[in-house]
Amino acid sequence: MMTSNDPLHGKTLEMILTYLVEHFGWEDLGRIININCFTNNPSIKSSLTFLRKTPWARKKVEELYLSTL
Template sequence: MSTEQPNNPLHGLKLETILTQLVEHYGWDELSLMIDINCFKNDPSIKSSLKFLRRTPWARSKVEQLYLSTFC
């Protein structure tokens, strides 16, 4: 059984894809200014940021909102 989400622009996108596109577009420095979280400031990496974002719903929400306002 497949559940369609036609009104969700993030449906089918992995968090890693979202974060990678934001980093390519803005870079870590600008991203850390836009979303004030330490994993974007101190020795940033996709892997460490994904670990933090998966455990922190408010931070993930901010990243998803920035992605939507940038690319959608």
């Protein structure tokens, strides 16, 4: 059986975002990654919608997640 070396393997975007919000809170998350969905009336649902459509923002979220591990 192959195991993936990818630390994001098996992690959904929702799991990653939820972890980051619990770790930083919305306010700090919005300061670290300055995107509207984190700074203006943030929610997991609206942020997921934006991140799924916006590859550069999703990449920043994934990179931040990896840096906290």
